[in-house]
Amino acid sequence: MTNTTTSEDIVADDHNANEDVSSEVTEKKPNPFTLVDWSTIAKEGLWKNNPALVQLLGLCPLLAVTNTFINALGLGIATMLVLIVSNLTISLVKDWVTKEIRIPVFIMIIASFVTIVELLMNAYTYGLYLSLGIFIPLIVTNCAIIGRAEAFASKNPPINAAFDGFMMGLGFMFILLILGGVREILGQGTLFYGAHLLFGEWANDIELQIFQFDQQFLLAILPPGAFIGMGFIIAGKNYLDNKQLDNQKNKKANKVERARVTTVN
Amino acid sequence: MSKNLLIFTSKKNALLLSAFAAVCTLLVSITYVLTAPVIEKQAQQDLLNKLNQVLVPTKFDNNPLENCFRLTDYNIFGDEQQHVIYRATMQDKPYALVFQTQTLKGYNGLIKMMVAVDQKGKVQGVRALKHQETPGLGDKIDLEKSDWVLSFNNMNVTSEQDKNWFVKKDSGYVDQFTGATITPRAVVNQLRHSILYVTLNFNSLFTQENQCEPAPIPVEPVNEPEILIEPEIETQDSALIPEEAASEQTTPEEATTEAKEAENTAPEIVTPEAVTDTPVTNSGETESKTESKTEGTTPENTSTEATKPEIEGATATEVTTPENTGADSKAEDAETDVAKPDAVKAEAESSNTENKPESTSDTAKPADTKPKAATEDAKDEDKAAKVEIAKPEVEAAKPKAEDSSTDEAKPAKAEADKVETKDEEPVTKPAESSDETPSASSDKASDKESDEDSEKDAVDESETPKKEVPND
Structure with a gap:
C-alpha cells in the first residue's frame, strides 16, 4: 500500500520534465506490483538504452580495465552493485530530498556506496582490488550511475529503481565482458586469466590458454584496442537494429500486400 | 513572507544535507571498522608473500x-x-x-x-x-x-x-x-x-635496532611517546646517545641512581643476561670509553677528577642494573617507561649540543667523497675514481662492523644484539669519530649536498632517455 502512495507522490512531486513517463507508468497500472514493467526495464537496460552502447556513459573504466575478462567482470560486478544500491536508496529518499539539493545528495550516496564496495573488495578480493586499482574509486564518476539516479531512480518507486539498476548494470557488464574477452584472447591468447583473484584459488583451473604468441598483440592490450573494439560493438548493435527495422517494414509491407490480395479476391 | 519562506527552505535544505552527510559517513565508518582488520591482514599477507x-x-x-x-x-x-x-x-x-x-x-x-x-x-x-x-x-x-x-x-x-x-x-x-x-x-x-x-x-x-617488535604493541600505550621521539634522534645514533647523555647529565645535576637506571634501561628493555654479557665483550674497549667520556665532559666545567669516579659509577650502575632489572624487570619497565619521555627529551637536547659539532666536522670528510660519488655516476671515466674513493670509506667501516658481528655470536640472542649495538656503538664513535656510525650519520648530512648533485644527475639522465626513445 505504501508503494501506491509513493507512486502518487511521484506524480505530485514531479515538477520537472518527463511527467509523461511517470504518469504513463502510474496511470496504466495502479497496482504497485504489476506496475513494474519488468520487460520494458530489462530491454531498456540491456539493449535499447544500454549505458555503454547507447548512452555511451562510463567509457573511462570501460576502456581502461577491459584488458582481461576477469578485470572486466570484477569492475562490472562492482558497478552493478553500486547501481542497484544507489538506485534503491535514492528512490527511497526521493520524497525527502528537495529539488535544490538532490545532486549533492545523490553524489554523496553514490560515493558512500562506492567507498563501501572499495573497502569490501580490499578486504575480500585483494588481488582484484590491486589489479583494478584507481578504477574502483572512479566508479563514483561513472556517469551511468548518476545518470540513472537522476533520470530514473528519482522518479520511480524503489523496486523499479532497483531493477533498473540491476538491468543497467547487467547491460554495462555485458559490454565490459565482450570487450574484455575479445581483447584478452587477441592480446594474450588466454581467457579467464587471473580468475583466482576474483574467485579464490580453485579458479586457477578455469584459466584457458587458447593459443600462444611469441609476441603479444599489443594493439588489443592497449587502450586503443578497447576503442576500436568498442566501435565494432556499437556498429554491430546498430546493424542489428537496422536489420530489425527493415524486417518490421518488410512484414508490414507484406501484410499490406496480402491484405490487398485478399481484398481483391 | 517570501523572504521567510526562502530562509525556511534553505534552512531545511541545509539540515537535510547535513543529515545525509552524517548518515553516509556513518555507513562508511561502520564498513571501515568492520573491514579494517581484514584489510590489515590482507596487506600483511601480501607483504609476506612478496618477502617469501x-x-x-x-x-x-x-x-x-x-x-x-x-x-x-x-x-x-x-x-x-x-x-x-x-x-x-x-x-x-x-x-x-x-x-x-x-x-x-x-x-x-x-x-x-x-x-x-x-x-x-x-x-x-x-x-x-x-x-x-x-x-x-x-x-x-x-x-x-x-x-x-x-x-x-x-x-x-x-x-x-x-x-x-x-x-x-x-x-x-x-x-x-x-x-x-x-x-x-x-x-x-x-x-x-x-x-x-x-x-x-x-x-x-643488520645490527640496527629492531623496530617491528612482535605482538605486545597494543598493551602499553606508554611506549608510544618513546617510539615517536626516537626517530627524531638520528637512527644510527639513537642507541648510543642515552649513555653519553647519561654521563653528562650526572655531572651537573648529581642525578639519583634511579635516574641513571632509568636512562640506562631507557632505550630498550634490558635483559639481565644481555647486560652481564656486555662488560665481557667490551672489557678491552672500556678504556676508550672512559677517555671519550672525559673528553665529552671536560667542556662542561668539570674537573677530570670529578668525572672519573662518576664514570666508574656509571659503569657500576651498568653492572648493578641487571640485578635490579633481573629481579623485577617487568615491574620496573613500567616505571622506566614513564621516566623515558623526559629522559629521552633531555638526552635529545643534550645530545644535540654534543652531536652538532661532531656532525659538522664529519660532514667535511664525506662531503669530499660523497658528491663525487653522485656526480660520477653518470660518466664511465670517473667511475674508477669514484669507486676508489667510495670503497675505502665503506671498507673502513667494514672491519668494525665485522667486529660487532663476531661479538654477536656470543650472546646469540636477538635481545642481546640490541644491547650490544647500544653498548658498542658509543665505543666506536667517540674513539674514532669518522668511522662506521659517524659515516652513516654523515651520509645523511651530506645527502643534502649529494641531492644537488643527484639533481644534476637527474638532468643528465633525463636527457638520455629522450635520445634513446626510438629504441624502446
Whole structure:
C-alpha cells in the first residue's frame, strides 16, 4: 500500500520534465506490483538504452580495465552493485530530498556506496582490488550511475529503481565482458586469466590458454584496442537494429500486400 | 513572507544535507571498522608473500615482518622517503636483508622493486613490485610476463663497474629485451647501485635496532611517546646517545641512581643476561670509553677528577642494573617507561649540543667523497675514481662492523644484539669519530649536498632517455 502512495507522490512531486513517463507508468497500472514493467526495464537496460552502447556513459573504466575478462567482470560486478544500491536508496529518499539539493545528495550516496564496495573488495578480493586499482574509486564518476539516479531512480518507486539498476548494470557488464574477452584472447591468447583473484584459488583451473604468441598483440592490450573494439560493438548493435527495422517494414509491407490480395479476391 | 519562506527552505535544505552527510559517513565508518582488520591482514599477507618470493624459504626460520627497521637512505631506496628493511635470520644468525628500491629512469614512471641480499652479497631474489612499463616490451621485468628477473639470483655485485650488472648495450652481460633497452637498463643500474651499497654495509645494517617488535604493541600505550621521539634522534645514533647523555647529565645535576637506571634501561628493555654479557665483550674497549667520556665532559666545567669516579659509577650502575632489572624487570619497565619521555627529551637536547659539532666536522670528510660519488655516476671515466674513493670509506667501516658481528655470536640472542649495538656503538664513535656510525650519520648530512648533485644527475639522465626513445 505504501508503494501506491509513493507512486502518487511521484506524480505530485514531479515538477520537472518527463511527467509523461511517470504518469504513463502510474496511470496504466495502479497496482504497485504489476506496475513494474519488468520487460520494458530489462530491454531498456540491456539493449535499447544500454549505458555503454547507447548512452555511451562510463567509457573511462570501460576502456581502461577491459584488458582481461576477469578485470572486466570484477569492475562490472562492482558497478552493478553500486547501481542497484544507489538506485534503491535514492528512490527511497526521493520524497525527502528537495529539488535544490538532490545532486549533492545523490553524489554523496553514490560515493558512500562506492567507498563501501572499495573497502569490501580490499578486504575480500585483494588481488582484484590491486589489479583494478584507481578504477574502483572512479566508479563514483561513472556517469551511468548518476545518470540513472537522476533520470530514473528519482522518479520511480524503489523496486523499479532497483531493477533498473540491476538491468543497467547487467547491460554495462555485458559490454565490459565482450570487450574484455575479445581483447584478452587477441592480446594474450588466454581467457579467464587471473580468475583466482576474483574467485579464490580453485579458479586457477578455469584459466584457458587458447593459443600462444611469441609476441603479444599489443594493439588489443592497449587502450586503443578497447576503442576500436568498442566501435565494432556499437556498429554491430546498430546493424542489428537496422536489420530489425527493415524486417518490421518488410512484414508490414507484406501484410499490406496480402491484405490487398485478399481484398481483391 | 517570501523572504521567510526562502530562509525556511534553505534552512531545511541545509539540515537535510547535513543529515545525509552524517548518515553516509556513518555507513562508511561502520564498513571501515568492520573491514579494517581484514584489510590489515590482507596487506600483511601480501607483504609476506612478496618477502617469501624474494627469499629462499629453506634458509630462514624467523618472521621477517617482526624483524625490521626503518631507514632513510638514498643509496638503498632511490628516494628520500623512510623505508622499512626486513631481516631474515636462520637460528638468530643473519641470513638476508630485504629492501625495496625504486628508479624513475624507466620508460614510463616509477619502477618499484624488492630485493633480498644475503650476508655475502648474493642476491636471493628480485621482483618488480610496481611498474607501468609498456605492455609486451618493458613489462618483461615482471615475473608474470617473463623470468628475466630470475637471472639475477645468486649473483654478486663486486663493484660499480661489474659487467654482470650492465645491459649488453652498455657493454655488460645482462640481456636486454627485444625492442626495449631503457627499462632493463634502469632496473639493472638501480639494482647494481643499491645492492652494492647494501652488501658493503650489510653488517652495520643488520645490527640496527629492531623496530617491528612482535605482538605486545597494543598493551602499553606508554611506549608510544618513546617510539615517536626516537626517530627524531638520528637512527644510527639513537642507541648510543642515552649513555653519553647519561654521563653528562650526572655531572651537573648529581642525578639519583634511579635516574641513571632509568636512562640506562631507557632505550630498550634490558635483559639481565644481555647486560652481564656486555662488560665481557667490551672489557678491552672500556678504556676508550672512559677517555671519550672525559673528553665529552671536560667542556662542561668539570674537573677530570670529578668525572672519573662518576664514570666508574656509571659503569657500576651498568653492572648493578641487571640485578635490579633481573629481579623485577617487568615491574620496573613500567616505571622506566614513564621516566623515558623526559629522559629521552633531555638526552635529545643534550645530545644535540654534543652531536652538532661532531656532525659538522664529519660532514667535511664525506662531503669530499660523497658528491663525487653522485656526480660520477653518470660518466664511465670517473667511475674508477669514484669507486676508489667510495670503497675505502665503506671498507673502513667494514672491519668494525665485522667486529660487532663476531661479538654477536656470543650472546646469540636477538635481545642481546640490541644491547650490544647500544653498548658498542658509543665505543666506536667517540674513539674514532669518522668511522662506521659517524659515516652513516654523515651520509645523511651530506645527502643534502649529494641531492644537488643527484639533481644534476637527474638532468643528465633525463636527457638520455629522450635520445634513446626510438629504441624502446
